[in-house]
Every structure is written in structure tokens, then in C-alpha cells.
Amino acid sequence: GQQVMQIPQYQHVQEGEDFTTYCNSSTTLSNIQWYKQRPGGHPVFLIQLVKSGEVKKQKRLTFQFGEAKKNSSLHITATQTTDVGTYFCAGPLGSSNTGKLIFGQGTTLQVKP
């Protein structure tokens, strides 16, 4: 069945270091979304990428969508303690435009001050 895989599962960094999480889909995706979940909280939408090769930036966060639209990455420059949480990628489940999403397992980021 359709799968979305994320690596790494966990990442511990020193504050100020960079961080990257990778998302790989078994199928071509029409778009990919990224969410952040703080400890004890709920997922919150960060961004959506639609175009092949698209790159978007939000302050210290850089999101990329692969040329084949099967992979994506999130890069955080100079991490801060406020970046702590789990980052999920998600793509459409199935081929039809139903609004259903399939999520990756998430990458949990810990930042040591």
C-alpha cells in the first residue's frame, strides 16, 4: 500500500546547529504538507508545496519538494529551543482529490540549550 516514510525518527541537536528531516513517498504526490506538533500538543500546519522542485522559506525553515514529487525535506537553520517538537510530512492518500491525507511517522527534534 501507499507509504510515506520520514527519517530520522529522532534528532538531538545543540542549540544553534542545523537540522534536516527527509520525507519519502512510495507514490508521486500532487502536493505535500508539513505540520509541527509541540510536546503534548496537536499538529499545526506549517506549509504546503505543490510544484516540482519547489522551495519555500519561512524565516529559518526551508522546505523543498523533489523534482519527481516523491520526496521532500525540511531544513532548520540555527535551531532554537522553540523548534522542539515533532515534524510530520503528509500527502494525499490515494489518487483522487478527497481531502484524505497520509502522514509520515514524524521526526522528533530535541534541542539542547
Place this chain on the structure above:
Amino acid sequence: NAGVTQTPKFQVLKTGQSMTLQCAQDMNHEYMSWYRQDPGMGLRLIHYSVGAGITDQGEVPNGYNVSRSTTEDFPLRLLSAAPSQTSVYFCASSYGTNYNEQFFGPGTRLTVL
């Protein structure tokens, strides 16, 4: 504007008991979904709805029922709780299609003994 609300926040059940997790949204979203979150598994879609009176199964529907009588409400029923249903349950809503961000509720932490 309360967004997506869920009740209860916490629940403990005994094996075999039934219960309903409540979800409501006040954003007039057509699409609503239920996810469960387990460690290392990310978010998995249980059931979803594209509008009042229309529901469909997600990735892990067994043991759960849903109905959508109004645009605002999307309750999730556990028919006969099992320890494997111990999880955190999130309800989400969106305007629709695969291209719209999902707004998540605060979650219900369920333990089945």
C-alpha cells in the same frame, strides 16, 4: 471562533465498553477526519467525511464507527473497546480537497484497560 473542539480530553475504559469521542468545528468546513496517533506510527486516518451525510473509511477503520448528521459535528464511536485502541485521537477539519490545510483539535487521550 473556537476552531476544532474535542471532548473528553482524557478517558479510561475497560475492555468491551463502548464510548463516543466528540468533535465539533465552527469554521463551516466540509471535510472532517479522525486520526489516531501511536508512538512511532505518526497519524493514521480512521474515518473521514466530505460533508453531512457522507462518510468513508481511512487506513485503520476497524472497531470504529462514525456518522455526520451536521456540518459541525463528527463523533467517533468505539463499539467494544480493546487495549489495542489505546491511543491519542485527533479530529481535524479542512475546507476540502487535498490542497487545504487541516486544522486539528486538541486531542483525546484514551486508555483501554
